[in-house]
Amino acid sequence: MRWQAVAFGAMTLTATGMVAAQETHSSQGKTREQVHEEIVQAWRDGLLPNKRYEYPPSAATIARNKELYALAHPDDAAVKEASKGTN
Incomplete structure (x- = not known):
């Protein structure tokens, strides 16, 4: 049961990081x-x-x-x- 919570937490952090990276890239402005x-x-x-x-x-x-x-x-x-x- 504990490993499932750890795996879920790791997936959540990974997904959150990917979303944050996409938001940063698209909001940078001019090239x-x-x-x-x-x-x-x-x-x-x-x-x-x-x-x-x-x-x-x-x-x-x-x-x-x-x-x-x-x-x-x-x-x-x-x-x-x-x-x-x-x-």
């Missing part, structure tokens, strides 16, 4: 890849400040950051599409 894509998009949009004392960046700084990104990444399709829309 590294998603965060990386958001940072690259902010860089394309000129929103990453290059001066620590200017946050949020001004419109002139955003425009300059976009120009710098376009110069550094001439093959970026997103930059080409954005430049078509402004001309």
Whole structure:
């Protein structure tokens, strides 16, 4: 009788641990890849400040950051599409 209670307790703990592991995995939020894509998009949009004392960046700084990104990444399709829309 005692071994049945121990076996039942072990199964319960195992099942509880599996549920907790699934909940933790599904509630973690963004993946590294998603965060990386958001940072690259902010860089394309000129929103990453290059001066620590200017946050949020001004419109002139955003425009300059976009120009710098376009110069550094001439093959970026997103930059080409954005430049078509402004001309």
